[in-house]
Amino acid sequence: MTFVLQGSLLDQVEDVGLRTLDTGVRRTPLSHGAWIDVRPGWLTGADELFTRLTLGGAAGVDWRSERRVMWDKEVATPRLLRFYGESEPWPDPVLAQARSMLSAHYREELGEPFTTVGMCLYRDGRDSVTWHGDREGRASRQDTMVAIVSIGAPRALVLRPVGGGAGRTVRHVLGHGDLLVMGGSCQRTWEHAVPKTSTPVGPRISIQFRPHDIR
Numbered sequence: 356m357t358f359v360l361q362g363s364l365l366d367q368v369e370d371v372g373l374r375t376l377d378t379g380v381r382r383t384p385l386s387h388g389a390w391i392d393v394r395p396g397w398l399t400g401a402d403e404l405f406t407r408l409t410l411g412g413a414a415g416v417d418w419r420s421e422r423r424v425m426w427d428k429e430v431a432t433p434r435l436l437r438f439y440g441e442s443e444p445w446p447d448p449v450l451a452q453a454r455s456m457l458s459a460h461y462r463e464e465l466g467e468p469f470t471t472v473g474m475c476l477y478r479d480g481r482d483s484v485t486w487h488g489d490r491e492g493r494a495s496r497q498d499t500m501v502a503i504v505s506i507g508a509p510r511a512l513v514l515r516p517v518g519g520g521a522g523r524t525v526r527h528v529l530g531h532g533d534l535l536v537m538g539g540s541c542q543r544t545w546e547h548a549v550p551k552t553s554t555p556v557g558p559r560i561s562i563q564f565r566p567h568d569i570r
């Protein structure tokens with residue numbers, strides 16, 4: 356699979372790396388003890404990382420299509436996925452650096468390290484994920500954190516309180532190495548989604564870090 360990415364001029368001269376988390380992180384409290392932190396442009400060289408993760412073959416990621424049953428028919432989930440556990444080799448060294456920096460930054464508040472990395476590839480505006488909370492494992496009953504780094508084409512990540520709540524939807528357009536962390540009760544009391552868009556958009560990769568037994 357090969358994707359051509361329209362990179363920004365600025366990013367073309369940047370190496371893949373991470374900026375500090377000591378500055379630039381802005382927290383927005385939601386309701387019910389949920390919050391989000393946003394750190395724009397945390398990852399540098401986002402276009403280069405995007406290319407590495409979509410190269411295919413041994414150097415890239417073996418992206419997988421999942422299927423689910425919808426209205427009695429089995430259909431492909433509209434995005435490609437790859438989840439890496441704690442003991443598997445990860446496809447790029449910057450991912451382990453990101454995990455370490457996030458674990459250090461949130462150590463006191465989270466009380467445990469981030470351990471896994473999950474990735475989703477949205478090939479174009481038709482790919483999406485519907486409203487959900489990451490509630491598998493302990494996340495159904497405990498506060499936790501899910502940290503998302505977004506690369507490739509900017510896409511909106513939207514959040515709303517469980518059960519809707521007109522006028523309370525929070526929308527963040529993420530792209531180019533932006534970091535968004537969902538914390539507190541966010542996975543239980545709020546839902547999030549990446550809606551489809553009819554605007555022509557290029558591919559996007561979402562990289563999610565989670566603690567052990569959270570998914």
Ligand SMILES: O=C(O)CCC(=O)C(=O)O
Pocket residue numbers: 475484489503505512547548549561562563
């Ligand atoms: O695309 C994103 O950034 C969100 C993905 C997501 O919510 C999930 O895979 O659980």
Ligand SMILES: [Fe+2]
Pocket residue numbers: 487488489547
């Ligand atoms: Fe999610």
